[in-house]
Amino acid sequence: MMKILIIGALSTASIYFAQTYPVSAIPENLKKNASAVIRKETSAIQINKIDDIVYKKSSVITILNKDAVGYSIPRIAYGKGNNVSAVKVVIYDEKGTKVKSYSKSDFTDIAANPRGTFYSDNRMLVLPYDYSNFPYTVEFSYEIDDENTVFIPDYIPFYENNVSLEESSFSIINKSGINLRTKVYESRFGYAVVNAKAENGSFFYSFKNIAAIDTKDLAPSPEKILPKVSFSMDQFNLVGKKGNITSWQDFGKWYYDNLLNPVSVSTPQIKAEIAALNLSGTTEEKVRKIYQYMQSKTRYIFVALGIGGWQPMLPDEVQKKGYGDCKGLSNYMRTLLTEAGIQSYYAIINSNPSPISFDKDFPKMAGNHVILVIPTEKGNIWLENTSQEIAFNHLSFSTTDRNVLAVKSDGIEIMQTPTYSAEENAGTQYMDVQLNTDKTVSGTAKISYKGSQYDFNLIYLMLSEKDKINYMKAKLSTLDIESLDIKSITNNKEKAIIDLDISFKASNYSKTLGDGFIFRAVPVYNESFYSEDENRVLPFESKLSYHDEYHIAYQVPANYFIEEIPKDLNLVSEFGTYNISFIKENDKLIVKRSIKINKGLYSKEKYNEYVGFRKKILNSDNSKILISKKSS
Numbered sequence: 001m002m003k004i005l006i007i008g009a010l011s012t013a014s015i016y017f018a019q020t021y022p023v024s025a026i027p028e029n030l031k032k033n034a035s036a037v038i039r040k041e042t043s044a045i046q047i048n049k050i051d052d053i054v055y056k057k058s059s060v061i062t063i064l065n066k067d068a069v070g071y072s073i074p075r076i077a078y079g080k081g082n083n084v085s086a087v088k089v090v091i092y093d094e095k096g097t098k099v100k101s102y103s104k105s106d107f108t109d110i111a112a113n114p115r116g117t118f119y120s121d122n123r124m125l126v127l128p129y130d131y132s133n134f135p136y137t138v139e140f141s142y143e144i145d146d147e148n149t150v151f152i153p154d155y156i157p158f159y160e161n162n163v164s165l166e167e168s169s170f171s172i173i174n175k176s177g178i179n180l181r182t183k184v185y186e187s188r189f190g191y192a193v194v195n196a197k198a199e200n201g202s203f204f205y206s207f208k209n210i211a212a213i214d215t216k217d218l219a220p221s222p223e224k225i226l227p228k229v230s231f232s233m234d235q236f237n238l239v240g241k242k243g244n245i246t247s248w249q250d251f252g253k254w255y256y257d258n259l260l261n262p263v264s265v266s267t268p269q270i271k272a273e274i275a276a277l278n279l280s281g282t283t284e285e286k287v288r289k290i291y292q293y294m295q296s297k298t299r300y301i302f303v304a305l306g307i308g309g310w311q312p313m314l315p316d317e318v319q320k321k322g323y324g325d326c327k328g329l330s331n332y333m334r335t336l337l338t339e340a341g342i343q344s345y346y347a348i349i350n351s352n353p354s355p356i357s358f359d360k361d362f363p364k365m366a367g368n369h370v371i372l373v374i375p376t377e378k379g380n381i382w383l384e385n386t387s388q389e390i391a392f393n394h395l396s397f398s399t400t401d402r403n404v405l406a407v408k409s410d411g412i413e414i415m416q417t418p419t420y421s422a423e424e425n426a427g428t429q430y431m432d433v434q435l436n437t438d439k440t441v442s443g444t445a446k447i448s449y450k451g452s453q454y455d456f457n458l459i460y461l462m463l464s465e466k467d468k469i470n471y472m473k474a475k476l477s478t479l480d481i482e483s484l485d486i487k488s489i490t491n492n493k494e495k496a497i498i499d500l501d502i503s504f505k506a507s508n509y510s511k512t513l514g515d516g517f518i519f520r521a522v523p524v525y526n527e528s529f530y531s532e533d534e535n536r537v538l539p540f541e542s543k544l545s546y547h548d549e550y551h552i553a554y555q556v557p558a559n560y561f562i563e564e565i566p567k568d569l570n571l572v573s574e575f576g577t578y579n580i581s582f583i584k585e586n587d588k589l590i591v592k593r594s595i596k597i598n599k600g601l602y603s604k605e606k607y608n609e610y611v612g613f614r615k616k617i618l619n620s621d622n623s624k625i626l627i628s629k630k631s632s
Contacts, residue, residue, distance in 0.1 A: 020092060020095075020096030020097065020098070021039050021040075021060055021062065021092055021096045021137045021139070022094070022095050022096035023062055023064075023094045023095075023096075023135045023137070024095075025096075026039070026062065026166065027166070027209065029209075029211055030164040030165075030166060030209065030211060030212070031064065031164075032164075032211060032212065033162055033164075033211070033212040033213070033214040034064060034162055034163060034164040034211075034212035035063070035064050035065050035067040035068035035071075035162045035163070035212075036061055036062065036063055036064060036068035036071045036072070036160075036162070036163045036164075037061070037062045037064065037163070037164050037165070037166060038059065038060070038061050038157075038158065038163065038164070038165040038166060038167075038168065039060040039061065039062055039137065039166045039167070040058075040059070040060045040166065040167050040168075041057070041058070041059045041060070041165070041167070041168040041169070042056075042057065042058045042059075042168075042169050042170075043055075043056070043057045043155070043168075043169070043170045043171070044056040044057070044170075044171045044172075044173070045152065045170075045171070045172040045173070046172075046173045046175065047149065047172070047173070047174045047175060047176045047178070047180065047233070048175050048176060049175075049176045049177075050149060050176060050178060050233075050235055050236065050237050050242060051147045051148075051149060051237035051240075051242075052145070052147065052149075052176075053145075053146050053147075053148075053149045053152075054143065054144070054145050054146075055143070055144050055146065056086075056141075056142075056143045057141060057142065058139075058140075058141040059139070059140050059141070060137060060138070060139045060140075061137065061138050061140075062135055062136070062137045063134065063135060063136055063137070063138065064134065064135045065134050065135070066132070066134065067162065068162070068163070069132070071160065071163065072136075072138045073126065073127065074089050074102075074107070074126070074127040074129075074138065074140045075124055075125065075126045075127070076107070076124065076125040076142055076144070077122065077123070077124050078122075078123055078124070078125070078144060079122055079123065079146075079148075079309075080239070081146070081147045081148075081239075082144055082145065082146050082147075083144065083145040084104070084125060084142060084143070084144050085104075085142070085143050085144075085145075086141065086142055086143040087103060087104035087107065087125070087141070087142040088101070088102070088103060088139075088140070088141050088142070089101065089102040089103075089106075089127055089129075089138065089139065089140050089141075090102075090138075090139040091129065091131055091136060091137070091138060091139075092136060092137040092138075092139070093133060093136055093137075094133070094134075094135050094136065096137070099131065099136070100129075100131075102127055102129065104125070104142075106127060106129075107125040107126060107127050108125070108126050108127075108128055109123060109124075109125055110123070110124050110125075110126060111123060111124075122309060147237060147239070147240075148236075148237060148238050148239060149176075149233055149236045149237050150233075150236040150237065150238045150243075150245070150365045151365060152172075152231040152232065152233070152364075153231075154228045154229065154230050154231070155170040155194075155205055155228060155229040155231075156222075156223070156226055156227070156228040156229075157192060157207045157210045157222075157226050157227075158210075158222060158226070159222055159223065160222065161212070161213050161214060161215040161219070161221075161222065162212050162213070162214060162215060163212055164210060164211050164212040165207055165208075165209070165210040166208070166209065167206075167207075167208055167209075168206060168207045168208075169204070169205070169206040170204070170205045170206070170229070171202065171203070171204045171205075172202065172203050172231060173201075173202040174201050174202060176233070178233050178234055178235045179233070179234040180201070180203075180231060180232075180233055180234075181231070181232050181233070181234065181362070182203055182229060182230065182231050183229070183230045183359070183362045184196055184227070184228075184229050185227055185228050185229070185230070186227050187225060187226055187227045188224075188225075189225055189538065189539055189604075191210075191225050191226060191537070191538065192207060192210045192226055192227055193207075193227065194206070194207060194227045194228075194229060195207070195208075196229070203229075205229055207227075210226070211537075213225060213538065217530070217531075217533065217536075217540065217607075218540035218541055218542065218607075218610075219538050219540065219541070220354060220538070220539060220540070220541040220601060221352070221353070221354045223352075223354075223356060224354060224356075224541070224601075225538065225539075230359070230362060230364060231364075232245055232362065232363065232364035232365070233245070234246045236365075238258075238310070238365075241254075241258045243258065245363050245364065245365070246363070247363055247411075248360075248363045248405070248411060248412040248414065249410070249411030249412065250363075250411070251363050251365075251411075251412060252405070252407055252408060252410070252411035252412030252413075253409070253410065253411050255407050255412070256407050256408065256409050259310055259311045259312075260312070260331070260346055260407060261409075262311075263311060263312050263313070263314050263315070263331060264315075264331070264334070264335060264338070265314060265315065265316065265335075266315065266335055266338065266339055267315070267316045267319070269316070269319055269320075270315060270316070270319055270335060270336065270339055271339055273293070273319070273336065273339075274290070274336060274339040274340050277289055277290065277293060277340075279340055283342060283374075283376045283377070284376060284378065284381065284393075286340055286342060287337065287342060287374055287376075287381055287383075287392075288392045288393075290333070290336050290337060290340060290342075291333065291383055291392050292392065292493070293336075294329070294332065294333050294336060294385070295387070295388050295389075296388070297322055298318065298322055298323060298324065298329055298332070298388070299322065299323050299388060300323070300324070300325065300326075300329065300386040300387070300388075301323045301324065301325060310327070311327070312324075312327035312328045312330070312331035312370075313325075313327070313328035313331070313332075315331060315332045315335040315336075318331075318332040319332060325386070326369050326370040326371070326385065326386050327370050329385040329386055330346055330370045330371060330372050330383075330385045331346065332385075333372055333383060333385050334346060334372055337372075337374065342374060343374070343375065344372050344373065344374045344383075345372065345373050345374075345375075345406040345407060345408060345413075346370060346372065346406070346407045347370065347371050347372060347373045347404040347405065347406045347407070347415070348366075348367035348369075348370055348404060348405040348407065349367055349368075349369050349370070349371055349399055349402065349403075349404045349405075349417070350366070350367055350368060350369070350402060351368055351369035351398045351399050352368075352398060353397065353398055353543060354541065354543055355400075355401045355402040356402060357402045357403040358403055358404075358405060358414060360403075360414055363412075367405065369399065370385075371383060371384055371385065371395070371399060371404070372385060373404065373406055373415060380415070381393045382394075382395050382417060382418065384396060384399065387458070389458050389461050389462070389491060389493075390455075390458065390493075390496075391454070391491075391492070391493045391494065391495065391496035391497075392493060392494065394454070394496040395417055395418060396452070396455040397452040397455045397456070397544065399417060400417050400418055400419055400420055400452070401417065401418075401419040401420075402416075402417055403415060403416050403417070404416075404417060420451045420452055420545070421545060422545035422546055422547040422576075422596050422597065422598065422599075423547050424450065424451040425450070425451035425452045425453050425544060425545055425546040425547065426448075426449075426450050426451060426453065426546065426547045426548070426549070427447070427448065427449050427450075427453045427546065427547075427548040427549070428447070428448045428548070428549045428550075428551075429445060429446075429447050429448075429524070429548070429549070429550045429551070429552075430445065430446045430447075430551045431443055431444070431445040431446075431523065431524075431550070431551070431552045431553070432444050432445075432553050432555070433523060433552060433553065433554050433555065434555045434557075435509075435510060435517070435519065435554055435555060435556055435557055435560075435627065436557060437517075437557050437560075439507065439508055439509060439510045439511070439512070439517070440482070440505060440506060440507050440508075440509060441479075441505070441506050441509040441510075441519075441523070442503075442504070442505040442506075443503070443504055443505075443523075444501075444502065444503045444504075445500075445501075445502050445503075445504070446499070446500070446501050447499070447500045447501075447502070448497060448498070448499045448500075449497065449498050450495070450496055450497045450498075451496070451546075452544055452546070453546060454496050454497060454498050457498045457500075458491070458498065459471065460472075460486075460489050460498070460500070461489065461491055468486055468489075469484055469486065472484060472486060472500075472502065475524075476504070476506075476524055477527070478523065478524055478525055478527055479504070479506040479509070479523055479524065480506050480507040480508050480509070481504060481505070481506050482505045482506060482507050483504065483505045484502065484503075484504045484505075485502065485503045485504070486500065486501075486502050487501040487502060487503060488500070488501045489501075506523075509523070513626065514628070515628060515629045516560070516563065516626055516627050516628035516629060517560075517626075517627050518624045518625065518626050518627075519624065519625055519627075520621070520622050520623065520624060520625070521566060521580065521582070521591055521593075521620070521621060521622070521623045521624070521625055522550065522552065522580075522591065522593055522621040522622075523552065525618070525621040525622075526617075526618075526621075527618070528614075529618075530610075530611040530614045530615060531611065532607075532608045532611050532612075533607060533608065533611075534608070536604045536607050536608075537604060538604055539601055539602060539603055539604050540601075540602050540604070540606075540607050540610065541600070541601045541602070542575065542597060542598065542599055542600050542601075542602070543599065544597070544599060545596075545597060545598050545599035546596070546597055547594070547595070547596040547597075548593075548594070548595050548596075549593070549594050550591070550592070550593035550594070551590070551591075551592055552590070552591040552592075552593070553588055553589075553590050553591075554588060554589040554590075554591070554625075555587065555588055556587045556588065556589070556627055557627075559629060559630050560587075560627045560628065560629055560630065561587070561627065561628060561630055562584050562587075562589050562625070562626075562627055563626045563627060563628040564625065564626035565582040565584070565589065565625050565626075566580075566582060566620070566623035566624070566625065568580065568581040568582060569616075569620050571613065571616055571617065573609075573613045574598070574600075574606075575597065575598055575600075575602075575609075575610050575613050576595065576596045576597040576598045576613070577594070577595070577596045578594070578595045578596075578613075578616075578617050578620070579593075579594050580592065580593045580594075580620055580621075582625075589625065593621075595617065
């Protein structure tokens with residue numbers, strides 16, 4: 001992933017340290033669904049000139065339980081040229097009594113290496129304190145001077161679920177003489193309101209009393225619900241590179257000239273690689289061959305070096321070392337394509353489970369990932385370059401249905417990534433199940449996934465044999481698995497389809513009823529429980545459209561017959577469709593099940609209707625079938 005150096009810029013206001021923060025003072029509505037409560041947060045940014053910005057922040061956060069421990073750890077991300085000062089931390093117990101205080105000398109300075117990072121210029125100060133008497137409160141402040149003025153962070157109440165906010169204020173004072181653009185994005189759902197005012201080129205914002213957003217019940221991500229304010233200077237500095245960002249075109253030219261073009265350098269070795277591939281055929285065929293070659297010889301490792309971590313590695317380095325991050329691998333692939341005479345574009349994107357797009361009318365430095373787009377006579381080809389396993393021209397769930405910043409020599413073009421329909425995100429399951437008189441079942445299953453469901457199941461290719469079995473057991477959690485064997489896993493990288501062939505045995509599948517047995521209609525189903533909520537305040541989101549088809553053949557034990565089966569059911573809703581049918585074939589029962597769920601963001605008023613739709617599906621999947629012993 002592409003590292004964004006957003007200095008969370010935090011600092012002091014001495015008056016806060018004269019206060020105490022008893023947990024009892026937190027309003028009850030802010031405790032609901034919360035693991036952490038932001039009690040008081042004050043952020044101040046002062047822009048002195050194009051290469052001088054000062055961030056200050058003071059925050060007081062109460063940690064209610066262990067789920068928010070990570071949120072409580074004081075940490076300060078910084079880079080070359082930053083000066084961190086005025087660091088102070090105070091820990092309070094549940095009553096608001098001071099437990100201990102810390103200063104900068106108590107922090108540990110480490111490389112800011114996320115998982116998979118190999119090289120990084122980024123550093124982090126972390127306070128390794130040990131306190132777990134929940135609930136407790138952490139007061140934390142610091143100040144940081146930075147030469148990079150392109151990364152002014154958005155002002156948003158919080159980015160995480162299960163966090164609430166009592167009081168927050170934000171000020172940005174511009175003394176640079178450079179135009180500072182701001183934009184307020186109101187909550188689409190009226191969940192919170194940002195208070196704003198402007199005076200003499202300075203801007204002041206605040207939030208108050210914002211309840212936590214729970215992870216359950218299909219709530220959208222906080223970024224989709226909450227208001228925010230964005231900022232961008234018309235002129236900026238990034239590690240000594242100055243540029244304009246008054247339009248996407250200006251910014252794209254700067255990006256190309258300063259970050260891409262200097263590292264778009266081929267070598268005799270790269271030329272030889274392309275020559276050795278003996279390319280022929282259509283553009284698509286050539287791109288596929290180059291892409292699969294690139295996948296076969298590289299691996300992903302995050303590298304945060306070069307112009308604030310935003311400049312890719314040289315293609316020659318990736319070619320020789322066989323690794324890179326999304327920037328380096330995409331740039332290497334782009335260079336290979338250029339050598340083959342194929343135009344491609346470096347595309348910056350927001351990689352998130354819930355689609356987040358760039359604002360076409362508000363240019364600013366943003367994004368957290370890079371992919372490639374190749375225009376062809378048959379349409380765009382999209383390449384995810386960080387995976388050795390992902391199929392050609394297939395984007396994952398976290399990068400579809402949003403726009404990208406395609407960087408060209410004459411500016412940025414905003415382009416749209418593909419959106420997969422429910423039928424394209426398909427899963428099929430053919431299962432043969434032997435019912436046994438000891439209440440067990442044994443069976444085989446051939447399972448196939450494509451589209452976004454393909455993405456979710458690529459994990460099988462990265463696991464050990466033991467972990468594959470455990471992962472599959474978790475997916476079959478509605479069965480009491482005794483034994484499981486994964487006979488084969490096939491990754492079709494041409495069509496983005498993964499196939500699994502398994503056999504299994506499960507206990508306690510049926511229950512005795514007289515001289516017969518009853519068992520549920522569908523062995524493997526979604527057992528999520530949905531409950532109605534008359535007081536719901538949030539919309540709900542179905543993040544993935546998909547279409548699953550099940551074909552289940554039950555073999556009845558010898559001397560038994562199928563006595564009673566449920567009625568067929570067909571459901572049609574704006575949320576999707578569902579149908580199930582039951583067919584007797586001598587000593588077999590064929591169950592055919594189809595479910596299609598539509599992707600969408602729905603109003604809170606429709607939530608109970610959605611719950612009713614899902615409950616009908618769950619009840620039908622659990623409907624009972626009766627087999628009885630034949631008369632002698």
